Structures are given as C-alpha cells and as structure tokens.
Amino acid sequence: MAASVPELLPYAKIREDLFRPLSSGSSRYWITVFAALAVVVLGMAAWGIQVRDGMGVTGLNRPVFWGFYIVDFVFWIGISHAGTLISAILRLTDAAWRKPVTRAAEAITVFCLMIGGMFPIIHLGRSWLFFWLIPYPNPRMLWPNFRSPLLWDLVAILTYVTGSVIYLYLPLIPDMAQLAEHNVPWRRKLYRILSLGWTGSDREWHALERAMKLMACIILAVAVSVHTVVSWDFAMSIAPMWHSTIFGPYFVSGAIFSGIAALLLVLGILRRALGLELYLTKHHFDNLSKLLLLMSLLWFYFTFAEYQTVWYGNEPSEMAVFAGRIRGLYAPYFWIMVVCNFVVPFVLLGIRKLRTISTAMISSVCVIIGMWLERYIIVVPTLGNPRMNTASGVYTATWIEFAITAATFAGMIVLYLLFSKLFPIIAVWEFKPHAVEED
Amino acid sequence: MSIDLDRCTGCEACVVACHAENNLPVSSPDQAEKGRTAHWIRVDRYYEGEFPDVKVKYRPVLCQQCDNAPCEPVCPTYATYHNAEGLNVQVYNRCVGTFYCANNCPYSVRFFNWFAPEWPEPLQLQHNPDVAIRPAGVMEKCTFCVQRIQRGKRDAVVENRPLADGEIQPACVQSCPAEAMVFGDLNDPESRVSKLAGSGRSTQLLGELGTKPKVFYLERAK
Numbered sequence: 001m002a003a004s005v006p007e008l009l010p011y012a013k014i015r016e017d018l019f020r021p022l023s024s025g026s027s028r029y030w031i032t033v034f035a036a037l038a039v040v041v042l043g044m045a046a047w048g049i050q051v052r053d054g055m056g057v058t059g060l061n062r063p064v065f066w067g068f069y070i071v072d073f074v075f076w077i078g079i080s081h082a083g084t085l086i087s088a089i090l091r092l093t094d095a096a097w098r099k100p101v102t103r104a105a106e107a108i109t110v111f112c113l114m115i116g117g118m119f120p121i122i123h124l125g126r127s128w129l130f131f132w133l134i135p136y137p138n139p140r141m142l143w144p145n146f147r148s149p150l151l152w153d154l155v156a157i158l159t160y161v162t163g164s165v166i167y168l169y170l171p172l173i174p175d176m177a178q179l180a181e182h183n184v185p186w187r188r189k190l191y192r193i194l195s196l197g198w199t200g201s202d203r204e205w206h207a208l209e210r211a212m213k214l215m216a217c218i219i220l221a222v223a224v225s226v227h228t229v230v231s232w233d234f235a236m237s238i239a240p241m242w243h244s245t246i247f248g249p250y251f252v253s254g255a256i257f258s259g260i261a262a263l264l265l266v267l268g269i270l271r272r273a274l275g276l277e278l279y280l281t282k283h284h285f286d287n288l289s290k291l292l293l294l295m296s297l298l299w300f301y302f303t304f305a306e307y308q309t310v311w312y313g314n315e316p317s318e319m320a321v322f323a324g325r326i327r328g329l330y331a332p333y334f335w336i337m338v339v340c341n342f343v344v345p346f347v348l349l350g351i352r353k354l355r356t357i358s359t360a361m362i363s364s365v366c367v368i369i370g371m372w373l374e375r376y377i378i379v380v381p382t383l384g385n386p387r388m389n390t391a392s393g394v395y396t397a398t399w400i401e402f403a404i405t406a407a408t409f410a411g412m413i414v415l416y417l418l419f420s421k422l423f424p425i426i427a428v429w430e431f432k433p434h435a436v437e438e439d
Numbered sequence: 440m441s442i443d444l445d446r447c448t449g450c451e452a453c454v455v456a457c458h459a460e461n462n463l464p465v466s467s468p469d470q471a472e473k474g475r476t477a478h479w480i481r482v483d484r485y486y487e488g489e490f491p492d493v494k495v496k497y498r499p500v501l502c503q504q505c506d507n508a509p510c511e512p513v514c515p516t517y518a519t520y521h522n523a524e525g526l527n528v529q530v531y532n533r534c535v536g537t538f539y540c541a542n543n544c545p546y547s548v549r550f551f552n553w554f555a556p557e558w559p560e561p562l563q564l565q566h567n568p569d570v571a572i573r574p575a576g577v578m579e580k581c582t583f584c585v586q587r588i589q590r591g592k593r594d595a596v597v598e599n600r601p602l603a604d605g606e607i608q609p610a611c612v613q614s615c616p617a618e619a620m621v622f623g624d625l626n627d628p629e630s631r632v633s634k635l636a637g638s639g640r641s642t643q644l645l646g647e648l649g650t651k652p653k654v655f656y657l658e659r660a661k
Contacts, residue, residue: 054575055536056553061474063547065538125536125551125576132535133515142533148515150537237543238509238648383542387645388500390483391547393474 009278014431018424019179021274022187025421029273033417036410043407046400047122055125057400064383064395069123070233071375072405075258076116077157077230078251078371082259083109084164085223086291088216097287099430100279104270105263106168107425111415112262113161115408120153122404149229149236156222156229163222167215170208173198174429190422227255239382240317241310250302254371257295257341261367264288266416268361270425279426282357289349289360292367296345303338320385320392329394330381333373340370440583440612441635442499444658446619449497453480453611453620457501460584460610462570464556477550479581480611499620501611502527502548502581503644503652510540510549518578525626525653526583534577541578545645549580583622584609604630625653 050057060067083105090098121130133144133154144151176195182188198204231251234242244250264285271280307326310318325334344366348359385392419425457463457480466476480501487494504527510519511527518534521527541549555575558566566572569586573579591607604623612620623632635641636655643652 054554055551056470056475056575059473060538060551060553062476062541062550063474065541065551120537123538125534125538125578127535129535132533142517144515145512145517147512148539149513150515150539154515233539237513237539238545239542386547387545387648388483388547390481390485390500 009431011432014279015178015428017276017278018426018428022179022182022421022424023184029417029421033414036413036417039410040407040414043404043410046403046407050122050400050404051127057398059395059397059401061393061395063386063391063393064380066123066379066383067395068397068401068405069119070379071372072408073116073119073123074230074251074375074379075372076112076119076408077227078255078258078375079262079368080109080112080116080160080164080259081223081227081252081255082112082263083107084160084167084219085256086260086263088167088220088223091212091216092220097284100276100426101263101267101284101288102430103168103171103423103427104266104425106164106171107416107419108259108262108266109164110161110168111412111419113157113164114415115411117157117161118408120150120157149232152229153233156226160222160226163215163219167219170211170215171427171430172423173208174200175424175427178428179424224252227252234378234382240315240385240387241321241382242378244306246302246306250306253295253298253302254374257292257299258368258371260288260292260295261364261371264292264360264364265368268357268364270420271357274420274425276426285357285360286355289355289363292360292363293345293349296342296349296367300342300346303341317385317387320389321381324381324385325377328381329384330377333377337370337373337377340366341374440504440609440623440653441621441632441641441655441657443617443619443621443635444496444498444656446617447482447497447499448617449482449484449495450616451482452614452616453499454478454482456610456614457581459565460567460570460587461582462556462566462572464552465558465562467557470553475551475553477552477579479548479550479579481548498644498656499611500546500548500644501654502583503546503650503654504581504583506651506653507649509543509545509648509650513539513543515539524588526585526588528582528585529578529580531571531573531577531579536576536578538578545648545650549578551578552576584611 058067058069087098087102087105090102121127124130133151135144173195176191177198177200179191180188180195182191228248228251231247235244235247237243267280267284267288270276307322310322324330345363348354348363380395384394457478458465461479463477463479470476480499483498483500485496485498487496504525506521506525508519508521508527511521514520515537516533516535518530519527519540520530536551538551541547541551552573552575556572567586569590587609588607592602595602595606602624604627605621607622609622612622621632621635623630625633625636627633632655635657638657640657640660641655642658643655646652
C-alpha cells in the first residue's frame with residue numbers, strides 16, 4: 001500500500017507533480033473558465049436590471065420579502081465552513097491525512113465568503129447605500145443600529161473573511177518562496193512579493209507554526225460564531241418556525257455538513273482534472289465520507305428535534321408553516337431535501353461496500369442540493385404563512401434570481417480555476433520530510 | 440386609536456382615503472396579482488358559518504404602532520424607530536431596504552416600493568403636498584397621518600390654545616361613515632380613545648405577543 005500514501009513519495013516528485021498544473025493550461029481549462037465567466041456576466045446583467053428597475057423584477061412580494069438571495073446567502077456562508085473549520089480541526093488534532101486536503105478546503109472558504117458576502121448587498125432595495133450599515137464617522141453623527149442582527153452579520157462576516165484570508169495565506173508563504181524561482185517573469189515577481197522575503201530559517205518556521213496554531217484556534221471559534229449569527233437573522237425574529245433556540249447549532253452543523261460535501265466534490269474534480277490520483281487517494285475520500293455521514297446523522301437529528309417539538313406543541317401559527325412544509329406547497333422540496341440530505345448519504349456512505357469515490361461524489365452533489373433546499377424551506381414557508389393568515393402569499397422566483405444564483409456558482413468555478421493556476425492547490429512544503437534540512 | 444368592529448361595515452372608505460392622503464401608488468393588475476399592492480390600511484374579512492348562512496366580520500388592519508415594535512430593533516440603519524411621542528416612524532431617506540422589519544412584523548402591514556411609484560392619469564395631479572413620494576427600494580407603512588398630527592399641533596400653538604380631543608383625525612378616521620374609528624391621545628386618561636381602550640369591549644390584535652399595540656379593537660364580548 002506504500003504507493004497510496006502520498007507522504008512516502010519522493011519529495012522531488014511531489015514538487016514536480018504539484019507545481020506542474022501551474023504552468024500548463026489546456027484548451028479545456030480556458031473553455032471552462034470563459035463559459036463560467038459568461039454565466040457570471042449574465043448574472044451581473046441581471047443584477048444591473050434589478051438595480052435599474054427596482055426589486056420588483058424579482059419574485060419577491062408581500063409577505064415573502066426574502067427569497068433566493070437570502071437562501072443563497074445562507075447557503076454560501078454555510079459552504080464556506082468547509083474549509084477553515086475542517087482544516088482547522090484536522091490541523092489541531094494533527095490528523096496525518098490532512099496534508100493534501102487543507103489548502104483546497106481553505107480556498108473554498110475564502111471564495112465562498114466572497115460570494116456569500118455579496119448577497120446581503122444584492123438583496124437590498126437600495127444596494128448602492130449598503131455602506132450605511134458600516135459604522136463610519138459622518139457629519140450627522142449617525143451610528144448604525146447595533147441591536148440589529150444584520151449588523152452582527154456584517155461584523156461576523158468581515159471578521160471571518162479577514163481571518164480566513166490570513167489562514168489561507170500563511171501556509172502559502174513557504175510555497176511562494178519555492179516558486180519565486182519560477183521561469184515566467186511576471187509569476188516570479190508575483191511569488192516573490194507574496195512570499196514576503198521568506199528564507200526558510202528556523203525562526204521563520206517556528207513563527208509560521210505558532211501562527212498557524214493560533215489562527216486555527218481563532219478561526220474555529222469565529223467559524224462557529226459566524227453561522228450562529230447567520231441563524232440569528234431568523235431566530236431573533238418572532239416569525240413562526242424561525243424563533244427557535246436550536247437554530248444556532250442547527251445552522252452550524254448544517255454548514256459543516258454542506259461544507260464537507262462541497263470539499264469532497266471539489267477534491268473529486270481536482271483529482272480528475274489535475275491528475276492528482278497519487279495525492280488524493282481513496283483513503284482521503286473514505287475519511288471525508290465518514291465525516292459526511294456523521295454530519296448527515298447529526299443533521300437528521302437536529303431536523304427531527306426541530307420538527308418534532310413544533311408538531312407536538314401544536315401552536316396554530318407554527319403549525320401553518322409546519323403543514324406547508326410537510327404536506328403543503330413546499331412538501332416536494334421538503335421530501336427531496338430529506339432524501340438528499342439523509343437517505344442518499346446514509347445508504348451510499350453508511351454501507352461500507354457502497355462507499356467509493358464515485359458514491360462520495362454522488363452523495364456530495366445530493367447534499368449540496370439538499371442543503372440549498374433546506375435553506376429555501378427555512379426562509380420561504382415561514383414568510384408565506386405569516387401570523388395574520390389573511391396576508392399569506394406565494395413566492396415564485398424570476399429569471400433574474402435564477403441568473404444571479406447561477407452566476408454565483410459560475411463565479412465560484414472561475415475563482416477556483418484561477419486560483420489553481422496561480423497557486424499549488426496542495427500545500428507542497430507540508431510533504432517536506434524535514435523542513436530545515438532539505439534543499 | 441380604537442376601531443369598533445361592531446360598527447365597521449367593511450366599506451373600505453378608509454382604504455381609499457388613505458391612498459389619497461398618503462400618496463400611495465396604484466398597483467397595476469399584474470402587480471396586484473403578485474401580491475404587491477400597497478394599502479397602509481386593509482380590511483380583513485373573516486367568514487363564519489356555511490353558505491348560505493354566512494356571517495362576515497371585518498377588521499381594518501393598519502400599523503398597530505406597537506410600543507414594543509418588533510420591526511424597530513432589527514433595522515440596521517434606524518430607518519424605523521420610536522419617536523418621542525411613541526409613534527413608530529419610518530424614515531424613508533434612511534431606509535436601505537433590508538426587508539427585515541417587514542419580515543418581523545406579525546401584522547404584515549409594511550409595504551415595499553418594488554418599482555418607482557406610478558399613478559394612472561390624472562391621479563398624479565392630486566398628490567398631497569404634505570406627504571413625501573417614496574422612491575423605489577424603500578419600506579413604508581401607516582404613519583397615523585403624522586402630517587395631520589403635526590399640523591394640528593402647529594395650529595394649536597399658533598392659535599395659542601390647547602389641542603382639543605378628537606381635533607386631529609387621520610384620513611381613515613375622518614372618512615369612516617360608520618364612525619367606527621376614534622383617534623386621540625392615549626396618554627390623556629380623559630380622552631375618548633382612552634376611555635374606549637379601557638372599556639370591557641377592548642381587545643388588541645395578537646396582543647399575546649407582547650407587542651403592546653396602540654390600536655384597540657372594540658368588539659362585543661361573547
């Protein structure tokens with residue numbers, strides 16, 4: 001089994017294998033980039049129309065004032081938990097198999113946060129005034145309202161973005177230093193600047209190690225608090241089936257769940273596209289699959305606890321939402337969600353014989369769909385069934401919302417593809433047998 | 440404000456008056472179908488019994504001007520806040536349109552400007568100069584005709600006399616043919632509205648939520 005453990009490969013080969021994708025660019029790569037860019041442009045055009053004409057071009061109405069955008073927001077912030085959280089846990093527990101996984105995961109976090117962070121701005125009625133939420137000095141001495149969960153959101157997400165960029169960047173430095181002798185001039189320049197004059201001295205390695213440990217601890221706490229705050233956007237309101245005390249942990253576990261699914265999917269694609277079969281082995285997919293299975297069970301437990309208590313409590317306004325989800329208008333989404341989030345991963349990953357890389361891929365796609373639907377089911381039915389049932393309504397998204405949603409997925413692809421051409425997607429230096437003695 | 444449900448005939452004169460007074464846009468049929476009408480006051484209908492033996496009850500619903508308003512703390516820009524008089528006011532200029540207030544309003548009485556407002560000819564000629572026209576992208580709601588309250592108080596000051604009870608009337612109150620609605624100062628225990636609000640027939644809409652609404656519905660106790 002020696003060949004299947006990347007740590008045992010000769011370091012020179014590892015270096016060559018992992019730096020190779022940086023210099024070669026196939027036509028298929030560029031076609032994908034431009035196709036994805038085209039979708040991004042379409043989405044931006046859709047947003048342009050929305051800004052020009054007003055929010056009326058969306059399917060939003062009274063009482064469903066939040067729709068796709070908030071769903072997408074929670075979804076992307078959720079996926080962002082893939083990276084940092086998983087990589088931080090693996091680093092802190094010193095899991096030996098983490099090495100080829102961490103950077104891919106950390107990159108997901110940064111890009112998902114960039115995308116997810118757009119939605120609070122996109123969904124505003126007057127998005128050009130979004131900076132009014134930021135506490136900046138102004139002649140009228142106006143402060144934003146710190147009691148508003150939206151402001152907590154702003155603070156939480158900005159903190160998280162800052163933290164995860166640092167967390168992604170720190171372990172990039174030694175690789176940048178290695179790449180500073182690259183043969184393409186502009187890349188040489190870029191890597192030299194980014195490596196911050198790293199020389200690989202003992203002192204620097206120790207400092208890096210200390211910084212990584214510290215950041216891993218900090219980012220873990222930040223990640224948990226971010227999604228708790230996101231859940232409080234709902235839980236702090238008095239709307240039926242939003243005002244729930246378990247929303248914090250429910251959202252955090254859901255976020256990690258969808259994050260692992262996204263990570264598995266990205267790793268599967270990278271493995272194929274960059275020929276990393278030697279580095280991302282069945283072992284890694286097996287471990288992550290087990291993690292996904294665990295989160296699937298946890299998700300099911302939380303969902304069950306949430307619905308069971310509402311059903312038993314039998315409060316009329318909550319039951320209107322409950323019925324809408326279980327057997328009403330939103331029942332198809334609800335049951336697809338249950339199948340995608342629980343049945344499929346439970347069967348495919350729970351039975352050892354069925355647990356392979358391809359079933360892990362299938363489960364991941366299902367979980368990503370299921371978790372998007374979960375957010376839809378949390379946001380829309382509650383608003384569609386307000387306490388005054390004389391005001392209830394139905395929401396149907398328009399092409400504008402679909403286009404912007406599609407654009408974010410395409411944007412993720414573009415960002416990730418570009419990243420994988422600029423930086424080695426697997427941290428090379430981590431494979432160095434002894435960082436101090438070689439080269 | 441108090442609204443006598445036993446008097447209300449559901450004629451919706453209040454709705455029309457509110458539209459005229461507060462420069463509310465007129466929704467096109469397809470926008471109305473999407474659920475985007477804006478009526479700061481609406482008349483909810485509740486049916487009792489089976490056809491043909493049906494009883495209909497009407498309940499005009501407007502912003503309840505809650506003392507514990509759920510819409511207020513959630514606004515990140517203080518566009519909706521409690522003013523010194525206890526009114527729940529909406530500052531259009533400060534609103535960025537997060538929709539949060541509307542989602543957190545249990546009465547569903549907040550309205551959004553989905554597009555720039557439009558009026559079919561010649562309704563744009565009868566705009567009330569005392570009321571702002573709201574641009575696309577901001578939230579709005581019943582103000583208890585704050586412009587009439589301001590004018591009433593100013594007139595009283597100019598004429599150097601105390602404000603009489605019932606002198607200030609929001610458009611809905613003024614137009615109610617059944618005189619079901621009474622407006623006044625709840626802080627004055629002698630005012631007509633205070634007495635009605637304290638009567639045995641007085642109820643509050645979703646009062647159990649603890650929002651402390653300032654609209655009292657009077658109905659026959661069963």
